[in-house]
Amino acid sequence: MAAIPKAELHVHIEGTLEPAMVFDLAERNHIDLPYDSVAELEAKYRFTDLQSFLDIYYENMAVLRTRQDFHDLAAAYLRTCPEQGVRHAEIFFDPQAHLKRGVSIDTVITGLCDAIDEYRDQVSASLILCFLRDDTAESAMATLLAAEPYLDRIIGVGLDSAEVGHPPSKFAEVFQRAREKGLKVVAHAGEEGPPEYVREALDVLGAQRIDHGIRALDDPKLVARLRREQIPLTVCPLSNVRLGVFGDIREHTLPRMLDEGLLVTVNSDDPAYFGGNVEANVAAIREHLGVTEKQLRALAENSVRASFLDEQTKERLL
Numbered sequence: 287m288a289a290i291p292k293a294e295l296h297v298h299i300e301g302t303l304e305p306a307m308v309f310d311l312a313e314r315n316h317i318d319l320p321y322d323s324v325a326e327l328e329a330k331y332r333f334t335d336l337q338s339f340l341d342i343y344y345e346n347m348a349v350l351r352t353r354q355d356f357h358d359l360a361a362a363y364l365r366t367c368p369e370q371g372v373r374h375a376e377i378f379f380d381p382q383a384h385l386k387r388g389v390s391i392d393t394v395i396t397g398l399c400d401a402i403d404e405y406r407d408q409v410s411a412s413l414i415l416c417f418l419r420d421d422t423a424e425s426a427m428a429t430l431l432a433a434e435p436y437l438d439r440i441i442g443v444g445l446d447s448a449e450v451g452h453p454p455s456k457f458a459e460v461f462q463r464a465r466e467k468g469l470k471v472v473a474h475a476g477e478e479g480p481p482e483y484v485r486e487a488l489d490v491l492g493a494q495r496i497d498h499g500i501r502a503l504d505d506p507k508l509v510a511r512l513r514r515e516q517i518p519l520t521v522c523p524l525s526n527v528r529l530g531v532f533g534d535i536r537e538h539t540l541p542r543m544l545d546e547g548l549l550v551t552v553n554s555d556d557p558a559y560f561g562g563n564v565e566a567n568v569a570a571i572r573e574h575l576g577v578t579e580k581q582l583r584a585l586a587e588n589s590v591r592a593s594f595l596d597e598q599t600k601e602r603l604l
């Protein structure tokens with residue numbers, strides 16, 4: 287399976303920050319950590335829901351300070367792509383989480399791009415700027431404006447962080463501006479939130495893919511639409527289990543989504559926190575959900591088709 291070419295479309299670069307790197311960067315940047323060992327940090331990775339994960343995800347980011355740090359973070363992820371058959375990655379990043387800490391958007395983007403350029407012969411990669419939905423619409427707009435000098439290095443915008451209580455419609459204006467700037471649009475929706483948020487992401491934000499989208503299955507009319515319009519869903523099985531959306535991997539509805547004719551892809555979300563990379567997710571659905579070789583090949587093909595690569599490059603990868 288590792289040999290089958292695929293694209294990863296749902297990975298937060300800050301979620302690839304491994305515990306060992308938290309310690310290395312803390313030392314390099316002279317930052318005091320509230321834990322004494324990797325084991326003590328990892329012991330905190332017992333999440334009950336999305337928020338309990340986000341608390342530690344944002345806390346760990348404190349060690350990311352310099353252009354070199356962002357380079358090293360992205361380089362560590364990109365290095366793992368070839369062995370997983372990941373030939374292309376569309377990588378989320380959360381500038382607001384860094385701006386808040388006094389790290390400039392220039393530091394973040396140039397650091398990430400240093401690594402993307404360095405690994406371009408092994409894997410192609412592009413950046414998707416995510417807005418934090420539990421922050422204000424004004425903050426999102428200010429972030430888009432700050433990013434505008436870098437838009438040649440950003441393929442699209444997304445929406446992430448705490449979902450419930452923060453409907454996509456809150457960000458109608460900023461996504462309209464992003465679309466006017468020629469940016470692609472994706473959004474997390476239906477991870478913990480209701481099917482209505484998936485509809486809003488499509489109709490109000492103009493989302494071209496839905497990140498997660500698993501709760502769309504609660505609404506048969508929405509399922510019919512997602513099938514009819516072949517809206518790609520970037521599903522992250524191990525993430526859903528670790529965040530308690532499903533009690534056990536054997537309860538995951540990915541097989542049902544495939545049976546419904548939905549355009550599903552498999553992704554890692556935050557591999558340093560949720561038990562592994564794309565390959566680990568693929569292994570889990572094969573082992574515990576009975577997903578067949580043929581279905582795995584279809585999932586890999588879906589990931590290339592659902593990417594923002596040009597059609598010629600897609601055909602070359604397929």
Ligand code: ES4
Pocket residue numbers: 298301336343446447448474477525555556
């Ligand atoms: C995230 Cl799993 C998940 N959901 C929403 N926002 C996120 N940011 C990083 N990981």
Ligand code: ZN
Pocket residue numbers: 296298446474497555
């Ligand atoms: Zn995510």
